[in-house]
Amino acid sequence: MGVPCLLFCGVSLALPLFVRAVECKDSSVKNEIISVDHPFAFNCTYPPLTSEQVNITWYKPSSKIPVSRNTQSRIHQDESWILFLPMTWADAGIYQCVIKNINSCHRIHVNLTAFRKYWCGTSRNVLPNLSDEYLQTLHFGKDDSLMCHLNFPKSCVLDLIKWYKDCKEIKEERFNTVGMKLFVKNVSAEDRGKYACQARLTHGGKEHTVLNSISVDVKKIEYGDRIPKITYPRNNSIEVELGSTLIVDCNITDVRENTNLRCWKVNNTLVDLYYRESKRIREGYESCVPFEQYNRYTVNITFLQVKMEDYGRHFVCHAGVSAAYIVLKLPVPDSRAYLIGGFIALTGVAVSVMCIYNVFKIDIVLWYRSTFRSTGAIDDGKLYDAYVLYPKPQSGSQRQEVDMMVLKILPEVLERQCGYKLFIFGRDELPGQAVASVIDENIKLCRRLIIIIVPESLSFGLLKNMSEEQITVYNALIQDGMKVILIELEKIKDYTDMPESIKYIRQKHGAIRWSGDFTEESQSAKTKFWKKVRFHMPPTRYPPS
Amino acid sequence: RQKLKILSKAEPLLGNIQDISHQVWFFQDQTLTAVPRKNCMVPVTVTLISCKCPETLEKDKGNPIYLGLKEPELCLFCEKVKDQPTLQLKEQNIMDLYYENEPVKPFLFYHSQSGRTSTFESVAFPGWFIAVCSQGGCPVIVTQDVGKTYITDFVWSVLY
Structure with missing residues (x-):
């Protein structure tokens, strides 16, 4: 009775262990490449289980015997680690680590590949994929650091870390070793290259050398504004x-x-x-x-x-x-455009009106005068409408023309046709009167001064030596309201020789150029020339016939 | 290096996360670890996208973002395991999180940048940061023990 009971108890105790071993879940294979004659360690972890109480056992390739826990053994288990001091060619293979707690079990496979690392002086071709080289990046222009990854259990003491670049030990001041790190100040493009970190590993009184190869790249990265x-x-x-x-x-x-x-x-x-x-x-x-x-x-x-x-x-x-x-x-009607348009239109109308007025000014004024003429006499104390001042050229033909104009044509048109009253020196003065007094007295009785000029009148000095003309012009210029009508019988190209007073009159009032011929016939007050003259004359009491 | 990229729809940023000890994030056996970068090892591609609706979240802690892995399609999230905030991975399309009308707090992290380094603080558990240890092979965790045992400063770089 006792034996079967013991047997049963043994079976019932062994059964859960047996079942658990069967239930172990296999993880994917982790690959590690290790250089021979160097120490190597691998930590068995299964993150979901690490925070709990777990039992970890390492097995050699195709072996059911756990790896020794004797710290003097070249290959042994140290807590969760398997430690090779050092690795040999014969150690290559797939190792297993069984990690389990009360509820679960995981089997982790680690494939170790051995290779010979040739470093500095022992250069030989090595398959590029067969490399345990680390890749690290330094940032251009910044202070940065490299890391010597030395992962060993606590029982291993690591010290005397030396850094090499392209097989030469780094001793520059720009580099500074702190713990496992190599700090590099102000990284430059030359810092790119093959680095190695070497450390002394002491375990159980024995010394080993660990060597990591690091391929270092330098990257230029600008970290711009964080604000978009x-x-x-x-x-x-x-x-x-x-x-x-x-x-x-x-x-x-x-x-x-x-x-x-x-x-x-x-x-x-x-x-x-x-x-x-x-x-x-x-x-x-x-x-x-x-x-x-x-x-x-x-x-x-x-x-x-x-x-x-x-x-x-x-x-x-x-x-x-x-x-x-x-x-x-909402697109609103553009009031500004309307304003501008209106302004332009108004300006246009105003300009057109001004142009029309300038073109038809004379006709409009003459029409107005004829339509709204005053019937009564103008009571301004004047006797004549205009005083006619004219030169007496020496040349015969010119003299004839001037006389014809002054004595025939002017009276015909302005006096007979238009009803003006002119004072013409040499026609209207009383015989025996002194020239100066005639002019002085009569000009005061005139509303306008008509000056006839011809080119030759300049050379003979219209006003230069003849007191009669001088008095006339003087009176005209100083008397308020006396308008001067300058009539050029011929085109006068040059006014420079003219007296200042004539220049001034020409500049202020302009001149009217004679455009007809010198015959008594065919003179009509309705031609352009006479309209201009009439425009400058005072309003008439009756219209031209 | 310049090329045009017109997105037909919103897409997460793809990149790598390294730490100042030259370790990269590595995914194996459903576990995210930080391992020293080596030639023979392919780091995991991290997906990152900003939260569209950060109004209800804290303003001065950084940009609220979702973090995930491209292959396999997993997202990082924080939840309490035995009263301890823990970083977990979940099968989750990051864009589904992005299109949610409310922030999905367990999956959100405040991304704060300083110089070239970044920190990732859990939105669900303020004061808890994504961290790794400086020895190779440690899992990526969340800790409130900042700047001592663990590394919480990472370098986020975008891949194109």
Whole structure:
């Protein structure tokens, strides 16, 4: 009875152990490449189980006998580690580590490959994939560090760490060894290359050398502004017709590594959420153009149909902490354009009126005078309408022309046809009167002064030596309200020889050039020349016949 | 190096996460570990996308982001295991998280940048940061023991 009971108890005790061993889950194979004659250690972990009480056992390849725990043994288990002091060619193979607790069991397979590391002076071709080389990166222009990865159990003492670059020990001041790290100040492109870190490993009184090869690259990375830039919109308004479709892009530049959110919001809510029901306004997909140091992103917002409620509302493009909005505006009639248009039209009308007035000024004034002429006499104490001043050229033909003009044509048109009264020196003075007094007295009785000039009159000095003319012009110039009508009988090319008074009159009132011939017939007050003269004459009491 | 990339739809950023001890994230046996970068080892490609609706989250801790792995398609999240915030991996499409109308807090981390390094703080458990140990082969965890035993400063670099 006792024996079967003991047997049963033994079976029942052994059964759970047996079942658990069967239940061990295999993990995928981990590969390690180890250089021979160097110490090597591998830690058996299974992260989900590490925080609990676990039982770890290492097995050699195709062996059911656990690895020795004797610290003097070249290969032994040290807590969760398997330790090779050192590794030999014969040690290569797939090792197993069984890690289990009360509830579970895992079997981890580690494939160890041995190779001969040739380092400095012992250069030989090594298969590139058969390498235990570490890859590390230094950042250009910055202070950075390299790491000597020496993973051994606590029983191993690691010290005397030396760093090598291209087989030479690093002794420059720019490099500084602290613990497992090599600090490099102000990294330059020359710091790229093959490095090695060497350490002394002491275990159980024995010394070993650990050597890690590190391939170091130098990268130039600019870490720009963390704040993205929105180049559009710029808190601007957009004019859009009611009911139309509108797409607005938001353009953002941001550093590649930044994780800023880019989106369109309204009322501080994503537009996609805000218009979740109608989907009338939606955010578009994002496009990205990568540049050397930054990315340019574009996110659009689509208004399928602009509604009244959209006007005046802020639609905000966000990129991280940056934000910029657009506001929709109804296209209002452009009042400014109307104002400008109206102004131009008015100016045009005014200019046209001025032009027309300038062209037809004379006709208009003459028509006005004939239509609204005063019937009564002008009571200004004047007896004559104009005083006629003329030269007396020496040349016969010119003298004839001047006389014809002054004594025949002027009286015919202005006196007979138009009803003016002229004072012509040499016709109207009383015989025996002194010239000076005639002029002085009579000019005061005249409303206008008509001066006839011919080119020759200059050379003979119209006003240079003849007191009669001098008095006349003097009176005309100093008397207020006396208008002067300058009539050129021929074209006068040069006024430089003229007296200052004539130049002044010409400049102030201009001159009228005679355009007809010198015959008594065919003189009409309605020709252009006579209209000009009449325009400058005072209003008549009756119109030309 | 310049090429045009027009996304037909929103996509996560793809990149690598290294730490200042030149370790990269490595995925094997459903476990994310940090191992020294070597020639013969392929680091895991990390997916990252910003949270669309960070309004309810803290403003000054960094950009709230979702973190995941490209292959296999897993996402990092934090939950309490035996009263201890723990970093876990879950089969989860990162874009599904992105399209949620509310922040999915267990999956969110505040990404804070300083110089070239970044920290990733759990949104669900403020004060708990993604961390690794400086010895190779340690799992990626969350810790509130910042700047002592664990490394919490990482270098996030984008792949194109």
